[in-house]
Amino acid sequence: MYGDWLTYREPFTELADLRKLLNWLRNLNEDSSPNICVFPGTGEHWFWSLKYSMQGEEGYTIWGDSLQSSSRNIDDITGIPFKQLVDKYRNGLLNSRFEIKDLSNAHPLIGLFYINGVGYVGFGLVTDINFDVYRNFRYWKESENRHWLVRWRIRVIWIDEVIRRILQYGEYNDEVNGELMKIHGELRLVKLLKMNNVNYVPQTNNCFRDENSRRIWEAIKSVLTEDEVNAMIRFYEQPLKATVKASLQPISDVNDVLEKIKERIKGTDEAILRRFIVGALLGNVMLIGPPGMGKTTLAELLARTVAGDDGYMIKTANALWFRRDVIGGETIENGTVKWISGFLIKAYNRAAERDRLFFLIIDELNRADADKAFGEFFTIFRSPNPSDWRMMNELVNEIENWGSKLDDESRRFLEYYRKYGDEPLRRLRVIAVMNLVDVRNLFLVGNALARRFQVIEIKCPQDATDVESLSSELRGELSDDEVSQVIDYVATLRKNSNISRRACISTGAVVNAINIIKEMKRMGVLNPNNLIVEFNEALKSSLGVIDHKLVSALDNALGNYLNKGRVGVSNDA
Incomplete structure (x- = not known):
């Protein structure tokens, strides 16, 4: 979004690389461990804030406040509300003469992302704090008396995998809200903090005491494994590429x-x-x-x-x-x-x-x-x-x-x-x-x-409708009367319960058997008086089965059919 217009100052230059930023944070000693603050909000607001990190400014999310609570003090130097947050941000990065500390002495400010009713879903490095009356973040709902005036810009360090999946949705809707309400027990930060007796449910943007920040940081740092580092890098590489959408057949x-x-x-x-x-x-x-x-x-x-x-x-x-x-x-x-x-x-x-x-x-x-x-x-x-x-x-x-x-x-x-x-x-x-x-x-x-x-x-046919639909294509060397005989015989076989419980007289087997007798007739070796007998033999080979009971049932059905001299439906072997 900002290109080369905004660049990191020394000594923070290398922190533009997420992997180097993560390595720096993982290797901080206890004296330089981060200050930890919490930014709570609704699922919808956090959904769009994290979407901004994918589609607005790669890797950066923002969080805000409306300043309506009278308990929020004004910082005496910057004039920005949330004195505690501003103090921790300023004092962690500047010395008493307002000189920038080097990396070994810096105490970064880490913000935990908290969704009300869901839990802790990720965290990031607070990079800047803005008091902006001019612009609103378009996806945060405002009213006549409620405006989001303070914004924290946060370099995203880690987002829970289940949240990364939910962020693939295009819009916030009831389905997304339902997914969020189901995932509390799956969230890694919730489990980690609970194991460390951190059951704090934030009501407002606020920071932990220093001793609690150190304990919490040691707990959440364990998610910064090499696998998770790679996963986060891939996550932010993917959305900004020219994704080819599926041309689903309308x-x-x-x-x-x-x-x-x-x-x-x-x-x-x-x-x-x-x-x-x-x-x-x-x-x-x-x-x-x-x-x-x-x-x-x-x-x-x-x-x-x-x-x-x-x-x-x-x-x-x-x-x-x-x-x-x-x-x-x-x-x-x-x-x-x-x-x-x-x-x-x-x-x-x-x-x-x-x-x-x-x-x-x-x-x-x-x-x-x-x-x-x-x-x-x-x-x-x-x-x-x-x-x-x-x-x-x-x-x-x-x-x-x-x-x-x-x-x-x-x-x-x-x-x-x-x-x-x-x-x-x-x-x-x-x-x-x-x-x-x-x-x-x-x-x-x-x-x-x-x-x-x-x-x-796809069920086995119960009559000869499928063969009838193929009759014009099956004729070739066969006459209309011969095709009709075959169709009649197939209908008889399919209604024979002794056959149907052992095998399906499938369309493919019937077509293959017909092609065999067509070829026999073309070659002059088909006796028209034995048409159904030849078809029955071709059908047995086309079914691809060696069950002697089925073969016997087919032969018995053939005998009954020939003895009756017409369609003759028999349910007996």
Whole structure:
């Protein structure tokens, strides 16, 4: 905001660098420990004050007072109210001759950020105090008799992680207020100060006594770990960059997407397709159902339609997946141990490189052990809603700590994360595909994983409507009468309870079987009198099952059908 117009005086020049400022504060001796003051206020006022540090003046927040209380004394030198605060600020940085102290003797003034009804949410270094009648801070509500006239400008040192997440909201609203009211027990400063018997609930802007300030400083200094320093630096790098917003497909375009998908996907209920499209545009979706219903094809087709041919990647899960496959981790490459990226990091990079959605399709999800592979996935995707998605600080720090021993994807990830933060996550959509056949032989997908998705089931057809919708495309070498026979037979099989409880006569299996008999007819090896017999054999091979009871049930159904000479519905084996 101020560019080079306002610069630090000696000996404070290096404190323009947040890391050096933090190192100075961490290494202060007891005689130079900071004076601690508290600035209490409403959640809405603090939300906008901290937003100012992200969008107004990078790394600096402001706090103010209306001066309405008669108990606030006027400083006899500066003429500014809050004599105690001004004295501590002046005496901590100037000697008796009004000369600036050197860093080793300076006693900085630290302000604690306190949200009424929530607790201590962060702290910063008070850099200047202003008495300003001309200007108001636009997001602090004023009235005819209440004006915010005194402002403390504060270099932000640390903000609690849960508050950093809440600050990603664009506006202060009921949802933000609700989030604030729920986080008291999660706040690190609240826990630290309580452990040190500091239960002070401030009513006004005020300072602790010197002996209490030293004790409180020793407690709160423990949050200034290297990980938290890195997290704060990233936090203030990210908002000021040119963040690319997600080009979410407008809901008005859903019909256009639906029409394009219907051209390729036949036989699936239109209401299910519409629900899937809307769900995948707004968040993560899990498609479940029997094999052969075109779930993976549907996921890929949606991704191509919305995001283009380069707008998705497909990964097929397996039992050997670990955290390294999904997130990333250490590996040995050419005799060197290094950190390599999993497909989620790669998907983040692809999303960061685009101005549209990027889709990650995970096929056969339940073939992977969720506990081994998806632990951090749970944390990053904490709900189906993209606004809740956050990259883990611990993961970013882990990658950073590998230094030069990173693959190219990891290096790009760090570059993009410093630039865009969590924004690319919100352009990422995960579509998981899961078959319900043989679930007892595969890994269990529990509620913890399923809650990260909107679950949409594509059910097995109960009649032959799907095949009828494909009849014109299926003819080819077959006559209308032959296609009608096949449709009639499929309807019979699907109504047979002895078959339906063992397997789904899926659209994909039927289409594949029809293509087989079409090819047989083209080659001249299909006996038209044995059309349904040949179709039944082709269908058995297309279902991809080896259950002899199902094979027997299909053969019995075929016998009943042929004996009746027409549609003949039988529920018996």
